[in-house]
Amino acid sequence: MTPVTTVTPGTPTDSASPAAVRLDGISKSYGDYYAVHDIDLDIAPGEFFSLLGPSGCGKTTSLRMIGGFTDPTDGSVLLGGEDVTGLPPDKRNVNTVFQSYALFDHLSVTDNVSFGLKRKGTPRAEIRERVGTMLERCQLDDLADRKPRTLSGGQRQRVALARALVNRPQVLLLDEPLAALDLKLRRRMQVELKQIQREVGITFVFVTHDQDEALTMSDRVAVMNEGRVEQCGTPEDVYEHPANRFVASFMGTSNLVPGTYRDGTVVIAEGPSLPVGTRPGITDGTRVSLSIRPEKIWLSDFEPGMALATGVLRETVYSGATTTYLIELAPGIILSVLEQNTARSRMEDRWSGGERVEFGWKPEHCLVLD
């Protein structure tokens, strides 16, 4: 795949042009139940934006409202600054790739990809040119004459993508497009999809419930829960600085240790006091959760300034490149610690389990959540 142009996505604040997609106080209710509740979002032109959250949190409903397949109960949808609320899907400059791909089985790959342009009455020479370029970009040129049912899942996925991109929509909506693929193909398609998106410079709104996928692919992520956006930011923002308990636990594994904040420590009942640094804004005696990522905890080679504590090693879980250690701090309170298995660190050779071990962390790496 040869990159043609590379578009650096802007952010809503540094861009003079209107947001590619703006959701303005948008809600969708079914009776008393809110599938989507008062969401505000600005998605910049050229941005790879993901809606991430557990099943039923309102991702598809949000996407359908952007595409015009579902009418909001409240609020408005703007595309490129134009209010499109109430317009049908074919009057919006967006295309959607559904999870099922919905390819035409009796048509060849080329005819599938040409379909939209033919229907719009695009001149034949232009169709040939645009379809040819798109097949090449999606690595489908060798498969141009095949029928979809003779293709693999990943190939079909690329046909669906080419068919949508060839129309040059302002915005491409993708609803879990990789969900049906096996893990290896999925990882490869993540990289390819991101590469294609950069080349064509189209705004992608990508729905997934897979945290890794959202972190790997997106410029920004909106983490959703029960119809609301809990946090919106860069992958690093939401991973390193989760705004609340939900985001901390949903974005990969995080330790959430319950305790009481007192004087720069989190005191665990029947367990150690964990130094976290002074937290202005949290008063002594507040019940809190200490959130710290397993990979931010050290088991050896401590540095000056690190906080240290001990616990009992309960379990060692070897997973190839990494090993997870489960350390009990107090009855029922387990801290998980993740170490890379390098030639230098092979803890499982040293520990059998049941012994008291020391661990350390940098106070700036932990969050104290109310």
Ligand SMILES: Nc1ncnc2c1ncn2[C@@H]1O[C@H](COP(=O)(O)OP(=O)(O)OP(=O)(O)O)[C@@H](O)[C@H]1O
């Ligand atoms: N037509 C409908 N009538 C009633 N409830 C609906 C309707 N469509 C969706 N819902 C409900 O709205 C909520 C959000 O649905 P949505 O499909 O947006 O979830 P999702 O985040 O896409 O989930 P998943 O990851 O499982 O696809 C769900 O609880 C769903 O049952």
Ligand SMILES: [Mg+2]
């Ligand atoms: Mg869905």
